[in-house]
Amino acid sequence: MLEKIDLNKSIDHKEYTDKLETLSKQLSVLQRECLSRQIPIMVVFEGWGASGKGDLINNLIHSLDPRGFKVFSIDIETEEDKKRPYLCRFWNKIPAKGQIAIFDRSWYRRILSDRMDGISDKKKVQNAYDEILNFEDMLIKDGMLIIKFFLHISKHEQKKRLHKLEEHKETAWRVTKADWKHNKNYEEYLAINNEMLEKTDMAEAPWSIVEATDLQYAEIKVLSTVVERMETELTKDVVASRKVDNYHRKLGWIPSEELFHNSTLDSVDLSLSIEKEEYRNKLEVLQEKIAILQNKVYLLQIPIVIVFEGWDAAGKGGTIKRLTECLDPRGYEVIPIAAPNDIEKEHHYMWRFYNKLPKASQIAIYDRSWYGRVLVERVEELIRDEEWKRAYSEINQLEKQLTNAGTIVMKFWLHIDKEEQGKRFKERQENPEKQWKITEEDWRNRAKWDEYEKAVDEMLIRTSTTYAPWTIVEANSKNYARIKLLETVMNVIEKYIENLKK
Amino acid sequence: MLEKIDLNKSIDHKEYTDKLETLSKQLSVLQRECLSRQIPIMVVFEGWGASGKGDLINNLIHSLDPRGFKVFSIDIETEEDKKRPYLCRFWNKIPAKGQIAIFDRSWYRRILSDRMDGISDKKKVQNAYDEILNFEDMLIKDGMLIIKFFLHISKHEQKKRLHKLEEHKETAWRVTKADWKHNKNYEEYLAINNEMLEKTDMAEAPWSIVEATDLQYAEIKVLSTVVERMETELTKDVVASRKVDNYHRKLGWIPSEELFHNSTLDSVDLSLSIEKEEYRNKLEVLQEKIAILQNKVYLLQIPIVIVFEGWDAAGKGGTIKRLTECLDPRGYEVIPIAAPNDIEKEHHYMWRFYNKLPKASQIAIYDRSWYGRVLVERVEELIRDEEWKRAYSEINQLEKQLTNAGTIVMKFWLHIDKEEQGKRFKERQENPEKQWKITEEDWRNRAKWDEYEKAVDEMLIRTSTTYAPWTIVEANSKNYARIKLLETVMNVIEKYIENLKK
Known part of the structure; x- marks a missing residue:
């Protein structure tokens, strides 16, 4: 799914600030409405090292009521984790009704970086896919909204960013040997990413690929995707009964015709x-x-x-x-x-x-x-x-x-x-x-x-x-x-x- | 799933004839209603050789309007079949809206007898599972009702039946070398059957295991399962709106409290x-x-x-x-x-x-x-x-x-x-x-x-x-x-x- 992505996408500053303002307001309204409708939400950020996951998560939570969300940063399994089913530590973190859980890396790392780094047992990769599909399916059927982002940058862009991080004392520690290895073997890792995206792109939990070369562009794309997915989820029942307009009126909501559109x-x-x-x-x-x-x-x-x-x-x-x-x-x-x-x-x-x-x-x-x-x-x-x-x-x-x-x-x-x-x-x-x-x-x-x-x-x-x-x-x-x-x-x-x- | 099945189940003749009469009437009503509501239905018969698939299918179609169903007997793939995706020949046979397709063996044979007989490539078995689950899921989401029967008999019972078939000239041809081989390696085949049942028992297309030692018992179980599944499908929407009674009245239908119940x-x-x-x-x-x-x-x-x-x-x-x-x-x-x-x-x-x-x-x-x-x-x-x-x-x-x-x-x-x-x-x-x-x-x-x-x-x-x-x-x-x-x-x-x- 990544071959067709145009990594030169960008946005000018005027458009960025305008859209950011609108989207922030919309997000607040939607978060309140999801809370009152008791819809639990999980937002997943996956993607290349140095693709800007941290920045994008920060940007997203700025518009959210802090009482309504939690951010989880997912590391390699501990020894203790290893003794339980892999998904246990994610079950721990699923949000209650009306709450939002945001994941900086997630249950996918097992079939992405951990696989690339040889930490995941090869034989277990197929199992992992089955478990993931099952996990998301179970949650969706129970009413969970799952929004999944994959942040995409080019090999060249990643290299540039890693160098820049290393130049400054404050950020140098963030660059690991694994990051450089991933960059060096970009093509191999790309194939792994592509396989993952193909196998887990579900109708009800689709991947949104974010072109992350221009960070402001990426921010707007993430926010507008979250707004769109929440909107769709909230109007799911009302769409069927053709009462969307009434619902929007009740909500005091003016849906934008086209939140953010771009084409490959x-x-x-x-x-x-x-x-x-x-x-x-x-x-x-x-x-x-x-x-x-x-x-x-x-x-x-x-x-x-x-x-x-x-x-x-x-x-x-x-x-x-x-x-x-x-x-x-x-x-x-x-x-x-x-x-x-x-x-x-x-x-x-x-x-x-x-x-x-x-x-x-x-x-x-x-x-x-x-x-x-x-x-x-x-x-x-x-x-x-x-x-x-x-x-x-x-x-x-x-x-x-x-x-x-x-x-x-x-x-x-x-x-x-x-x-x-x-x-x-x-x-x-x-x-x-x-x-x-x-x-x-x-x-x-x-x-x-x-x-x-x-x-x-x-x-x-x-x-x-x-x-x-x-x-x-x-x-x-x-x-x-x-x-x-x-x-x-x-x-x-x-x-x-x-x-x-x- | 087969270990817990009690193969000594039987039914006395009086109960059999009574139930058969009721069920036949109910089936006719339900078939007409499914036709008018445009629900397509697939009924699958799988199970041991000589477990009575043919007899049970005959019994089932007696109660059906012949303009509304087709029976398909599924053999090994031909050379021509092999050149296309495995499921092609089943796509050919899916019923139109309101129609019933009955399968004597089905898309499952690839992971059952064909696997047992070494015809299915081992490597392809996992693929086959994925394809089957996907196939049924696609059809269900499109409104298909899928009813799946697995006819179960013991090793001893199977042996007895094969001998009996061989004794008569008219039926001897029906017993093949493969049948005897399956009987001899009953335990190995049992494991294959169990794996298949476990992996493909879906919430919306569950397997019904039929104890087939007593054929009359099996007939009643099959008919009452079909009646129950059709009933559930027809009242799916009305259940939600709590208008089941109205619906039954309209249909002139008296649902039996307990169609046919038995316990392991x-x-x-x-x-x-x-x-x-x-x-x-x-x-x-x-x-x-x-x-x-x-x-x-x-x-x-x-x-x-x-x-x-x-x-x-x-x-x-x-x-x-x-x-x-x-x-x-x-x-x-x-x-x-x-x-x-x-x-x-x-x-x-x-x-x-x-x-x-x-x-x-x-x-x-x-x-x-x-x-x-x-x-x-x-x-x-x-x-x-x-x-x-x-x-x-x-x-x-x-x-x-x-x-x-x-x-x-x-x-x-x-x-x-x-x-x-x-x-x-x-x-x-x-x-x-x-x-x-x-x-x-x-x-x-x-x-x-x-x-x-x-x-x-x-x-x-x-x-x-x-x-x-x-x-x-x-x-x-x-x-x-x-x-x-x-x-x-x-x-x-x-x-x-x-x-x-x-």
């Missing part, structure tokens, strides 16, 4: 393009190579799933065409996914997808896919909130089962900006041959660009897994997009076949 | 007793041996948990006294568990237990325990149904974490019959020295004997695990009970220490 897509470089000549040459070479790979894939009986998602008019059709031009038609199938039909609606959402998976040696190319659940169905409010929130793990489960069964799963998000989409829509409308391609619905979707962007953002983070990562394709230049996509397909298949040989 | 406790031999002389001798020897073991346990730093549960006046106090008499008081603690206090009520139910676990080398003796959740709190309706249903897995999880951390967990149910309890209550009331021991509450509990028995029964089955099994202590004779209990404590500790040495 902001940093995508859409100026990337390719010369026509180069495009032609590369396309030819790639298509030939992929054709050869298709043969190998057939002989090796490897099923392949390629998912195309992207904005309307991002060029999915044209790119699929360039890909399939070189393929033997007996070995692939393009599967366009539209709204579910009546029979499909009678079943679980994933039913129709499990029924249409490729056989061995087949390449299934999905023009749109199961991701509609967390995109159009979410934005158009065709389903309830808990349904799309649950869908991330349902989708990850499908893709995990596919890769476990030996399938290669590739997912592409074809990205263009709003301006480029406008241009393409206009072209379509003005060109009689292309008019059929543009409908009322496209314009309606375009009007909801910001909501879609938010949904895409969350989708890219929550479903970018080690076994089925997303590739974002910069598609303002159609030719560039086609080459990048075909190159990726080629590389992924080549690498997979190489690994088979090992 | 019925077969406990309460006539067991011991001569006074023998008692005294044995007690002395046992107490000495346990005292020595306590020293070893202390040196080896093994924490021990001993749980005492049982009927009021079953003799918990006296037995605990005989056990502790021989122990060094610095090494044990008796922890009496009463109703939770105000602060405990502010936390999750398990909080106070996680906070009071023994340190290493300590013996914690619980006079009543966390099992109050599924006994008194269930019967007295102090909590909601879903809370005690959820508690079985919460309790199993606690005990699993304890044993994973190296704790020995022993659980004793002190069993007396209603008559014996009456006698003891009377004695207490008539003896001025013992009057304090008997309260109004005891009499109130006694009045609910049948309800408690049902709760005890379910507790014994759902929380008898491989890592923390229950021992039922026949306690009509106090002396017999004390010896059996001390012997068990001695044996369990000795065996544990022996295994440590290996």
Whole structure:
């Protein structure tokens, strides 16, 4: 989940102070309301060493009534702790109804730093996952609100911070040998962090990844996430009965439309393009190579799933065409996914997808896919909130089962900006041959660009897994997009076949 | 979960025909109602070979409208199946809303017969569990009702049936080499079955174990379980709004008070007793041996948990006294568990237990325990149904974490019959020295004997695990009970220490 995070996020000082003021006020109101409604809350801070956990916790508690929270700093197990079930010392610390417990590191350290440092028994890591999932699930079912933050910084940024801490006498003691070791083996630790995030990102206790390069940015993100989660929890019952407005009035609460939104897509470089000549040459070479790979894939009986998602008019059709031009038609199938039909609606959402998976040696190319659940169905409010929130793990489960069964799963998000989409829509409308391609619905979707962007953002983070990562394709230049996509397909298949040989 | 099952259960023909008639009518009504309420249902039949799955399925569908159900017989994976995620072929078969799918063997065969026969890759078994739990959870959250039966017969009974099948030409083909192999290695297969039942007994998709020695008994148990589960599902929302009666009236439904109840406790031999002389001798020897073991346990730093549960006046106090008499008081603690206090009520139910676990080398003796959740709190309706249903897995999880951390967990149910309890209550009331021991509450509990028995029964089955099994202590004779209990404590500790040495 960390690959798609843009660590250059920042906020200017004016916006920071404005937002901080609003959020502090909101937090106070919400804390009182959670107390009166007797909702217990746990806030977990995990993340890299020197990523600013302490500062962010300080910032959070400034807005809280001190009679209502406790902060716990979690160290390595003592000898005494070791003689009891691992979770005992966390059960000790769970908050009473209406109280807030804040954790600086938590029950996750067993599968993070302690694992990295070789303190956790390898064999016990699977047990630890089961216990953690069970622990959180038990508490949630009993009414606990669990808010989990992972603070993310780059290897370079961490190194800089560790040096800075060491420079001053007052802070030098905070830097340990382990910190430097973690920094040196950043990539290894990253893999551990990623595995942890993937396995414990639950619908009802999701991870919020905080880009912590700019501390003020991180502060605002943490506060607005806490506000949002408390708000959602408090209005859970009232949402169902459609009395949210009444409830807000009673509370004297004006919910901000959009507390704090940012997108991983902001940093995508859409100026990337390719010369026509180069495009032609590369396309030819790639298509030939992929054709050869298709043969190998057939002989090796490897099923392949390629998912195309992207904005309307991002060029999915044209790119699929360039890909399939070189393929033997007996070995692939393009599967366009539209709204579910009546029979499909009678079943679980994933039913129709499990029924249409490729056989061995087949390449299934999905023009749109199961991701509609967390995109159009979410934005158009065709389903309830808990349904799309649950869908991330349902989708990850499908893709995990596919890769476990030996399938290669590739997912592409074809990205263009709003301006480029406008241009393409206009072209379509003005060109009689292309008019059929543009409908009322496209314009309606375009009007909801910001909501879609938010949904895409969350989708890219929550479903970018080690076994089925997303590739974002910069598609303002159609030719560039086609080459990048075909190159990726080629590389992924080549690498997979190489690994088979090992 | 299978150890506590009494395979001698049977039913007489009159009761059978009466119940069958009632249940058939009820099933028809319920099927129509589930259809109109659009509830999809899956019924799973697993169990030993020749345990009668086919007959029971036939019996079940007789009462159903054939337009509303499908029966699927699940064989080993084909070559084609193998090229897709394992669960694909079950996704194919999930019922549409309002429909019923009945499975003769199911997605469980991968971790049962296929595992036993070496078809399932060992490494993949853990994956398989995760996938199954996830699959059922996804469907349940989408509104599916899942009813799971495990048909249980003894090794001897299975052998008899296989022979009988082989005797007749028409049925001989049904007996395979694998069947005989399973019978020969019954104990090994039993362990696999037990592990599966433990790991997949979910609050919302629990296993119903069917004693299948007497087929008519099994038929009635299956039908009444299906009726009960459908009833519960249909009244789930109305229960919350306390409109069950209205709903039943609308439905023209008279729910039977107790559809079909039976208890694993019925077969406990309460006539067991011991001569006074023998008692005294044995007690002395046992107490000495346990005292020595306590020293070893202390040196080896093994924490021990001993749980005492049982009927009021079953003799918990006296037995605990005989056990502790021989122990060094610095090494044990008796922890009496009463109703939770105000602060405990502010936390999750398990909080106070996680906070009071023994340190290493300590013996914690619980006079009543966390099992109050599924006994008194269930019967007295102090909590909601879903809370005690959820508690079985919460309790199993606690005990699993304890044993994973190296704790020995022993659980004793002190069993007396209603008559014996009456006698003891009377004695207490008539003896001025013992009057304090008997309260109004005891009499109130006694009045609910049948309800408690049902709760005890379910507790014994759902929380008898491989890592923390229950021992039922026949306690009509106090002396017999004390010896059996001390012997068990001695044996369990000795065996544990022996295994440590290996």
